[in-house]
Amino acid sequence: MERKETFDELKLQISSEHGKLSKRLRQIAEFAIAEPDQMALETVAIIGKRAKVQPSTLIRFAKHFGYDGFSDMQRVFRSRLIDRALTYSQRIREAQAEGVVPTLTGDVLAHFVEADHAALQHLRAEIPPADLDVAVELMAQAEIVGVVAQRRSFPIAAYLAYGLTHLGRRAHLIDGIGGMGAEQARLLGSRDLLIAISHKPYAPETLDTVAAAAERGVKILAMTDNALSPLPPLAAVSFEVEEASLHGIRSLTASMCLAVTLVVGLGQKLAAAKPGAEAPGALAFDGAKSGNNKQSVAKPASRKVSGSPRRRP
Structure with missing residues (x-):
């Protein structure tokens, strides 16, 4: 070898x-x-x-x-350690182990604030900017962006679908309600992208959806916790995010930060592609006004994606 x-x-x-x-x-x-x-x-x-x-x-x-x-x-x-001032993985572990195990709610808050700060520093140090550019380009080029996650990872998927929709993208949250996850995922084809989020022990529903989508030629963007996760081998680009934890309860701060980064990065790319025009919802997802501009978030009914597979014209 x-x-x-x-x-x-x-x-x-x-x-x-x-x-x-x-x-x-x-x-x-x-x-x-x-x-x-x-x-x-x-x-x-x-x-x-x-x-x-x-x-x-x-x-x-x-x-x-x-x-x-x-x-x-x-x-x-x-x-790998050259030019690195700090070892962020070690900082996370030290933040978790430092002092007495927290029992008061205020102590738990202090623990997570410190550990999440280290996790965010680790994220900044370890995520290659070139990979972020590739991810944003994949989202920009996709006709439909599917997002799939289960259990602990689901809030990240829900935010991504929310943010992408407010950018005027055809975002499709594969939530598996009614056991229809496979049917929802069949909406995606070779011109689309599937963002998959999964952390150990890796929800079988997510892995099955990703494997089936990859077989159909759907491009995969993965967010996971480890290079040995089942997702990276199937992905065009993969992000490995290390989170803070307490008694096995893991935070989502770093993963959510990465999700926000991808949405804002896409918003900037869409705005740059239309000189003089702002990408829908790029600055204020909650409908906030900018000066006297009462622009509302775009809601193109004709582009709304339903939960059932349909043929493209």
Whole structure:
């Protein structure tokens, strides 16, 4: 296997190979993606202990991906730390572990404020601007933008559908009401985009919808929590968002920030494409007035998408 010289390339390769690895090598793959700083800085013995594998297995893992040994692979993980003033993943964990476990509501608030601040800093450091540009271009070019998520991830999908609709886009929230998720998703075709949001343990309904859409040639934009998630291999562009948590209750702050960024980015692109005209709802989604301009949010009835599949003319 050809060795990779950058962390992003190696991460993508580990993700694509994950399902083919042996049990022990999968353990290392999951540890490497979740704890890249430890992979960069710790010794083979310490990493092996924390990943619950023998040091020799780490060497075998490195050779599987084309490196001469573990130290050779570790150099790629260390390159990720160059020019980074802070390790944001570690800041999130430290914010969660700092002090006594909060019991009072005010303490819980303080915990989440601090942890979410670290999560937002991590988001800014880790999301490549080029990927944001690709995502906005996909949304701009799509005839219909479908959005799918379940359970904890659903509020992000609901916001995206809301924001896209207020930009005058044909947004279709695949909510699966009445068990009709598959039928709703069949509205999308090869000229459309599906935004899929899913976090561990990854809702089967979302994964099934994404897999079926990808088979039909629908482009996929994924928002998830890990490079080893089932979504990135199917996506044209994928964002991995690390959230703050308390007792297993995870925040949505960073994911919602990314969603808002995509909507505003699209609004700016649409406005730039029409000199002298503002994209519908780009500045005030709630119908707020701008000076004496009483412009309301566009509601083009002729472009409204129903919940049932229909043929394009």
